[in-house]
Amino acid sequence: MYCKNCGKEIDDRAEVCIYCGCGTRQAQTTKDETNTLAIIGFIFSFLFAVVGLICSILGYRKAAELNGNGKGLAMAGIIISAVWLGIVIIALIAQL
Numbered sequence: 782m783y784c785k786n787c788g789k790e791i792d793d794r795a796e797v798c799i800y801c802g803c804g805t806r807q808a809q810t811t812k813d814e815t816n817t818l819a820i821i822g823f824i825f826s827f828l829f830a831v832v833g834l835i836c837s838i839l840g841y842r843k844a845a846e847l848n849g850n851g852k853g854l855a856m857a858g859i860i861i862s863a864v865w866l867g868i869v870i871i872a873l874i875a876q877l
């Protein structure tokens with residue numbers, strides 16, 4: 782197999798890369814996994830604020846499991862959704 786950190790060929794059973802010292806098992810489990818929830822939440826925050834807010838909050842929680850992956854995007858989704866909800870609520874109140 783090849784080291785995920787430096788890309789050099791290492792023994793398949795090696796736990797640590799002999800070239801850079803990077804743990805091979807850790808490198809495999811901490812691979813860049815896309816935070817789909819954060820992306821969905823961000824997109825929906827523009828279309829359906831409620832759905833966007835829920836997905837963004839879930840995405841924000843998920844980010845903790847993914848080494849902070851998508852945390853910024855989830856945060857942006859929460860803020861945008863909250864702003865949209867605020868605008869909708871103000872618009873509804875203004876119509877009364």
Ligand SMILES: [Zn+2]
Nearest residue numbers: 784787798801
């Ligand atoms: Zn390496």
